[in-house]
Amino acid sequence: MAGAQNHRLALAVCQAGGLGALPAAMLSPDALQAELQALTAATPAPYNVNFFCHAQPTPNAEREAGWHKALAPYYSEFGLDASPMPGGPGRVPFGHDSADVLEAFRPAVVSFHFGLPAPDLLARVKSWGAFVLSSATTVAEARWLQAHGADAVIAQGLEAGGHRGMFLTDDLSTQMGTFALLPQIVQAVDVPVIAAGGVGTAQAVAAARQLGASGVQIGTAYLCSHEAGTSPLHRAALQSPAAQHTALTTLFSGRPARGIVNRLMRELGPLNEAAPAFPLATAAIAPLRAAAEAQGLSDFTPLWSGQNASSARSLSASDITREWVQAWLSASLHEGTGVGA
Amino acid sequence: MAGAQNHRLALAVCQAGGLGALPAAMLSPDALQAELQALTAATPAPYNVNFFCHAQPTPNAEREAGWHKALAPYYSEFGLDASPMPGGPGRVPFGHDSADVLEAFRPAVVSFHFGLPAPDLLARVKSWGAFVLSSATTVAEARWLQAHGADAVIAQGLEAGGHRGMFLTDDLSTQMGTFALLPQIVQAVDVPVIAAGGVGTAQAVAAARQLGASGVQIGTAYLCSHEAGTSPLHRAALQSPAAQHTALTTLFSGRPARGIVNRLMRELGPLNEAAPAFPLATAAIAPLRAAAEAQGLSDFTPLWSGQNASSARSLSASDITREWVQAWLSASLHEGTGVGA
Numbered sequence: 001m002a003g004a005q006n007h008r009l010a011l012a013v014c015q016a017g018g019l020g021a022l023p024a025a026m027l028s029p030d031a032l033q034a035e036l037q038a039l040t041a042a043t044p045a046p047y048n049v050n051f052f053c054h055a056q057p058t059p060n061a062e063r064e065a066g067w068h069k070a071l072a073p074y075y076s077e078f079g080l081d082a083s084p085m086p087g088g089p090g091r092v093p094f095g096h097d098s099a100d101v102l103e104a105f106r107p108a109v110v111s112f113h114f115g116l117p118a119p120d121l122l123a124r125v126k127s128w129g130a131f132v133l134s135s136a137t138t139v140a141e142a143r144w145l146q147a148h149g150a151d152a153v154i155a156q157g158l159e160a161g162g163h164r165g166m167f168l169t170d171d172l173s174t175q176m177g178t179f180a181l182l183p184q185i186v187q188a189v190d191v192p193v194i195a196a197g198g199v200g201t202a203q204a205v206a207a208a209r210q211l212g213a214s215g216v217q218i219g220t221a222y223l224c225s226h227e228a229g230t231s232p233l234h235r236a237a238l239q240s241p242a243a244q245h246t247a248l249t250t251l252f253s254g255r256p257a258r259g260i261v262n263r264l265m266r267e268l269g270p271l272n273e274a275a276p277a278f279p280l281a282t283a284a285i286a287p288l289r290a291a292a293e294a295q296g297l298s299d300f301t302p303l304w305s306g307q308n309a310s311s312a313r314s315l316s317a318s319d320i321t322r323e324w325v326q327a328w329l330s331a332s333l334h335e336g337t338g339v340g341a
Numbered sequence: 342m343a344g345a346q347n348h349r350l351a352l353a354v355c356q357a358g359g360l361g362a363l364p365a366a367m368l369s370p371d372a373l374q375a376e377l378q379a380l381t382a383a384t385p386a387p388y389n390v391n392f393f394c395h396a397q398p399t400p401n402a403e404r405e406a407g408w409h410k411a412l413a414p415y416y417s418e419f420g421l422d423a424s425p426m427p428g429g430p431g432r433v434p435f436g437h438d439s440a441d442v443l444e445a446f447r448p449a450v451v452s453f454h455f456g457l458p459a460p461d462l463l464a465r466v467k468s469w470g471a472f473v474l475s476s477a478t479t480v481a482e483a484r485w486l487q488a489h490g491a492d493a494v495i496a497q498g499l500e501a502g503g504h505r506g507m508f509l510t511d512d513l514s515t516q517m518g519t520f521a522l523l524p525q526i527v528q529a530v531d532v533p534v535i536a537a538g539g540v541g542t543a544q545a546v547a548a549a550r551q552l553g554a555s556g557v558q559i560g561t562a563y564l565c566s567h568e569a570g571t572s573p574l575h576r577a578a579l580q581s582p583a584a585q586h587t588a589l590t591t592l593f594s595g596r597p598a599r600g601i602v603n604r605l606m607r608e609l610g611p612l613n614e615a616a617p618a619f620p621l622a623t624a625a626i627a628p629l630r631a632a633a634e635a636q637g638l639s640d641f642t643p644l645w646s647g648q649n650a651s652s653a654r655s656l657s658a659s660d661i662t663r664e665w666v667q668a669w670l671s672a673s674l675h676e677g678t679g680v681g682a
Contacts, residue, residue: 177518179539198520
């Protein structure tokens with residue numbers, strides 16, 4: 001949810017009895033400090049802070065040149081100066097500067113995407129007793145996370161929107177639907193398992209509990225809530241027929257992430273091999289995105305969405321959360337098949 | 342399930358209160374007649390007969406030559422004569438000859454894969470009151486099936502093993518996990534929706550009902566049952582760690598189908614474009630498969646499996662079915678979230 005929300009959405013979720021999450025992957029330490037101050041000033045409830053923890057790639061001039069070449073016709077179309085095209089990283093992994101900020105707030109939960117940070121960083125997070133989560137997209141990743149210190153594992157089914165958390169493989173054929181992934185991870189690990197991917201309805205929350213989840217993580221279904229920072233263009237796409245077709249694409253960052261198919265994905269192919277390593281693909285897209293958005297076009301915007309955008313309703317996130325909490329609790333009262341948390 | 346079972350599995354399912362299905366896609370009219378005779382002699386219960394209803398492609402000599410070239414090194418390795426490599430179709434679509442056989446048995450349910458047969462053939466099936474099913478892999482396909490006469494739609498999530506039923510598109514990025522596909526199809530059509538894909542455990546049966554399914558269709562979880570015709574090599578693969586990694590592949594038939602990744606899939610890539618149109622890819626693989634299987638190798642065998650092969654237990658199919666029927670009924674007694682059939 002990085003880029004699509006700030007503390008307001010996390011606050012609304014916390015106030016309704018959920019565990020609100022603050023996405024920090026695109027926040028500088030100063031911005032992180034400001035968001036955490038705003039959140040903690042408004043609620044004493046526990047919350048989660050989410051970070052990416054990828055290894056920064058070595059820039060590869062040849063590969064970046066290929067990427068710039070693939071994008072050059074679009075730069076021409078929008079009358080943008082293509083020399084030099086912007087480069088450099090778009091997202092910074094969790095580091096000691098962020099840990100310095102975090103330490104003062106001692107968040108109850110810290111979650112990671114793309115594995116776990118280096119042992120010294122993870123030890124810092126655990127030093128104040130934080131409960132640590134990370135996403136697994138395969139059974140092997142779930143076992144790895146448990147072995148390396150995750151206190152719970154998020155089973156990210158391939159229905160999920162945004163970046164795939166995969167970190168032990170880059171083979172997309174390993175990615176499983178939630179119906180298959182969730183129960184196999186529940187079987188494989190001893191820590192609690194949180195379901196993600198297609199679970200943003202009351203029915204899906206109950207179904208995830210049936211399949212052994214100890215909780216659910218919901219993204220897409222919050223994107224059109226009043227408190228989300230989702231742009232009007234992104235909201236319009238989520239509520240349009242276009243949202244019926246999402247795909248995993250590497251074009252916007254370099255790693256596969258699920259978004260609504262738009263012009264760039266159609267024309268270059270969602271997994272075009274010209275896209276450089278994560279997160280180096282982002283920078284050269286930014287001017288195109290800005291120019292197109294200024295014309296009201298989302299042709300170059302990452303329209304992150306899971307495979308069920310119909311779950312994204314224009315309601316208060318607190319009301320949505322209360323509905324899901326109720327669905328979860330109701331499911332727990334009716335464990336007729338002997339399944340549950 | 343074509344090729345992996347005969348009437349014995351269907352019979353065991355029927356006897357336990359399920360709707361057993363006889364896969365007829367690879368049966369000649371004479372073989373179909375024999376299977377139906379055996380099934381109906383053993384039980385008065387209703388059953389389903391399943392057919393493929395693809396359009397036969399025009400053979401393309403150039404494309405087939407490319408395919409033969411891709412396979413030639415394997416022919417050499419096994420000392421097989423590659424001139425000429427076998428060609429011709431591997432599976433015949435539902436036609437009047439099969440309808441002639443079917444008509445005498447008047448099965449209560451007839452299901453199709455890859456859309457629906459031509460109107461005259463569909464009318465013949467409906468003439469004796471058969472309830473007609475077909476698989477949808479997108480919301481658009483579900484709407485199409487309802488509009489063209491399907492009495493219920495099978496929502497085939499991409500967890501499912503074997504052939505994808507997709508027929509309005511060949512773009513694999515349109516394929517959704519069951520958690521996302523099932524509720525959207527339930528929302529989109531008025532006919533009952535049957536869940537398929539990752540639903541082969543008691544918990545998953547209950548979860549599918551939570552998501553609005555009116556029934557479940559289970560394949561993989563029967564493949565190791567006593568009554569299945571699954572080969573020993575296929576059974577061994579399903580019960581090995583290799584089953585953790587399935588992929589959609591076009592190598593064995595020309596259409597994408599999910600199977601356990603084996604040597605051929607690894608070496609050619611599961612979606613190698615050299616594979617000719619369905620079902621023309623099959624014939625040239627057959628001698629390789631036979632030669633490898635004679636050496637105890639499943640390197641060229643289509644090891645169909647869904648994404649949760651751990652659901653495939655070595656039990657009686659009747660016992661398995663009774664467990665699922667119980668899970669379904671229990672779920673119906675506990676519709677705490679207001680969801681159900």
